[in-house]
Amino acid sequence: MKKNRKINKKNLIRRIIRHIIMISIGFIMLYPVLWLVGSSFKPTHVIFSEISFIPSQFYFGHYPQGFAGVQGTPFMRFIFNSIIISSLAIVGNLISCTMAGFAFARLKFRFKGIAFALMLMTVMLPIHVVLIPRYIMFNKLNLINTFVPLVLPKFLATDGFFVFLIIQFIRGIPISLDEAAIIDGCSYKMLFWKIILPLTKPALISTAIFTFLWTWDDFLSQLVYLSRTSKYTVQLGLRLFLDSSSRSDWGATFAMSVMSLIPCLIVFAALQKYIVEGIATTGLKG
Numbered sequence: 001m002k003k004n005r006k007i008n009k010k011n012l013i014r015r016i017i018r019h020i021i022m023i024s025i026g027f028i029m030l031y032p033v034l035w036l037v038g039s040s041f042k043p044t045h046v047i048f049s050e051i052s053f054i055p056s057q058f059y060f061g062h063y064p065q066g067f068a069g070v071q072g073t074p075f076m077r078f079i080f081n082s083i084i085i086s087s088l089a090i091v092g093n094l095i096s097c098t099m100a101g102f103a104f105a106r107l108k109f110r111f112k113g114i115a116f117a118l119m120l121m122t123v124m125l126p127i128h129v130v131l132i133p134r135y136i137m138f139n140k141l142n143l144i145n146t147f148v149p150l151v152l153p154k155f156l157a158t159d160g161f162f163v164f165l166i167i168q169f170i171r172g173i174p175i176s177l178d179e180a181a182i183i184d185g186c187s188y189k190m191l192f193w194k195i196i197l198p199l200t201k202p203a204l205i206s207t208a209i210f211t212f213l214w215t216w217d218d219f220l221s222q223l224v225y226l227s228r229t230s231k232y233t234v235q236l237g238l239r240l241f242l243d244s245s246s247r248s249d250w251g252a253t254f255a256m257s258v259m260s261l262i263p264c265l266i267v268f269a270a271l272q273k274y275i276v277e278g279i280a281t282t283g284l285k286g
Contacts (some may be wrong), residue, residue: 001223020137033261040255047250066259070240073229077254078237082216083152084261085233089215090208092154093162097207098200100157101166102192106178122160135224149225150218154211162207169203170196205274212267216260235262 023276031053038053040062069075103109104116138149157163173196181191199206219235226232232240238260241253 025227037258038256040251040258042251044249044251047254059251062242062255063259065249066241066252066256070237071229073232073237075237075257075259077082077230078234079259081147081231082233082235085147085222086215088147089154090211092151092156093159093207093211094204096155096157097159097162097166098197098204100163101170101200102196104163105167105170106175106191106196107188119160119163122158131221131224138225144225145228145231146225147231150215150221159211162211165207166200166203169200173199174246202274206273209267209271209274213264216264 006048034053035278038055039047041058041060042050042055043059044062046056067075069077100119104112104119134149134153135144138144143149177195178191181195186194217235218233222233222236226236229240234256237258238253241250241256
């Protein structure tokens, strides 16, 4: 009995120490975010003079000031533009990447191996390499300062990572389901809509989550294609609060930065269980 009590005490102490270490590491990782949130409630002249994320004096004027916008454009306009671009990007990736993934995973066609290799090469290709050629192409089509250059590539399955993700997930689905459906008279179109698509739900949700997060946080592409303030997204709108030639409004910048994090946190918290399930690509679930 005494030995069991000693063992239980040792295990309890180990668990307490382990939890303290994990909580400390988690706090260190979250400190920049906590400092950002706390600084949005501090007066501007106090922001960079306090290390603590807890304000010594609260000031709530940064949020109304931030929502008022910059250069005559309210910040809600930037949020609305980001929502439009992110939503269209999700729809485009779900449609095009799913169809491309099904074709690579289940269909047989000429030059399939070469096409698959080229698709994998695009995953390793930095976005900066294709940015200038794309800009030249869209500029000749008079589509600069519109959302088309940011959305249209999503409908053409240009994100090879999501295509590969869906391919691997579909390959994990037993092919016997396809054979049984085809024997029952199911066409490839019906096979895609009725059998494969419902079973790839975790991969589709993972694609939607990452597409939203990456599109919402994108800065470079939006900076290249958009130069009209009314077309700016959240990331470009935040940049307007910082002026290198005059006074920068850090309080409003931090306040709107906090607001820009909320959609990402909501999406991630609501759908986080599907991320691991989709990336694991374990195939058919019971």
